Amino acid sequence: MSRRLAAYALCLENGRVLLARHRSGNWSLPGGGVEAGEDPFDTVTRELTEETGLVGAVERLLGVxxxxIPSAERTDPSGGDHQNIGIFYEVRVSGGRLRPETNGETTASVWVPLPEVSGLRRSSLVDVGLELVRHRPATGHVPPVPVDGRLLDH
Structure with missing residues (x-):
């Protein structure tokens, strides 16, 4: 089984959420894998800047x-089962300018009005992050979010 530890930024502003479009055409939260020896707190702001061009400050830990993801549901089932561990932070954008990722997999980043998110082809990470920010559970844990055709891999 493979495993991935990643940190994701939930950036909200004026009833909109910041989403990053992967080169596959799917939308997700800005974020990505924690590098060896890196603190996830640092990962989330590094990834935000790399993927979107924006600079942010962590306001709070939302949850984990x-x-x-069973191999049968993965894009590449030959890799076996996969565990994705996502650490979600609420991040306030403090500067920068939206741009595509330089030499990366993020082709665009946009502010999306919250009511429009449900109509997008998106990673389930978007729904998990929004659920965490809506309910702010004291434990930092939300029940499993139904996938309903959304993408599992990111």
């Missing part, structure tokens, strides 16, 4: 989501 751990999900097991």
């Amino acid at each position: 989501d751990s999900r097991l």
